Amino acid sequence: MLNLVLFGPPGAGKGTQSAKLIEKYGLHHISTGDMFRGHIKNQTPLGQEVSQIIADGNLVPDSITIAMLEEELKSNPDAKGFIFDGFPRTVAQAEALDKFLEDNNQSITGVIALDVDEQELTQRIAKRQEISGRADDAADKLKKRIEEYFGKTIHVLPYYEAQGKLSKVNGIGEIEGIFGDLSQVIDNYSK
Template identity: 80%
Template sequence: MLNLVIFGPPGAGKGTQSQKLIDQYQLVHISTGDLFRAHIQNKTELGQQVSQLIADGNLVPDSITIAMLEEEVKKNPVAKGFIFDGFPRTVAQAEALDAFLESVNTSISVVIALDVNESELTARIAKRQEISGRADDAADKLVKRIDEYFQKTIHVLPYYEAQGKLSKVNGIGEIDAIYAELTAIVDKY
């Protein structure tokens, strides 16, 4: 089973590249952001909690995020693999993901980090906000999300590097050129 983590700050291109990888490798995409938005749109109890947290620019607690992720994996028992987009965001989440995957006899194959600088991220997200109107792309929330990534989330990378599972890709450039770098990495697994 091929299990990938696409890692990077908000606006790095995780969603764009994930979709291309899903199409090529027939992976099941699990985006915590998409899960949160679905719960919010369906006005579930969980969605209401998540909505307030996101509106305040905060991360959703690990217990909620991990439960939702486990539910999604279990919904797809015959999957060729999974691509985790936007998760894990902390070492505790990475450890929980590893423990859960081990309990279902699989593991993370590779973690691919898309490197993009802050000025490029700001420009990309401003453009995305104009097009999609996503509430989590508002300027005040954006600064907090990017800060959160560079202050906290980025510390997950050494966890996977210590396991020999980390690959870094320059996330600035043509989408297809970046994708070619990603597939060269994925094809090794």
């Protein structure tokens, strides 16, 4: 089973590239952001609980995120593999994901970090905000999310690097070129 973590700051292109990778490799996409937005839109109890947390640009507590993620994994037993987009964001989440997968005779195949500088991120998210109107793309919240990534989330990378599972791909350039680079990394996992 191919289990990938696509890693990068807000606006790095994780969602765009995930869609292309899902189509090519037949993976099930797990985006914690999409799951949270779905719960918020459907006004589920979980959605009501996390709505303000996300609107403020903060991370949802690990316990809620992990429980929701495990539920999603269990509900897709026939998947060829998973692509995790926006998760894990903390070492505790990475450890919990490893433990859950291990308990189910699986593991993370690889972690691919999309490298994009802050100036490019700001431009991309400003453009995305114009198109989508997503509340979490507002300038003040964006700054907080980027600071959260570079201050906290990026510390997950050494965890996977120590396991020999980390690859980095330049996330600036044409979408197809970045996709080609990602595909090359993924194809090397099966060699």
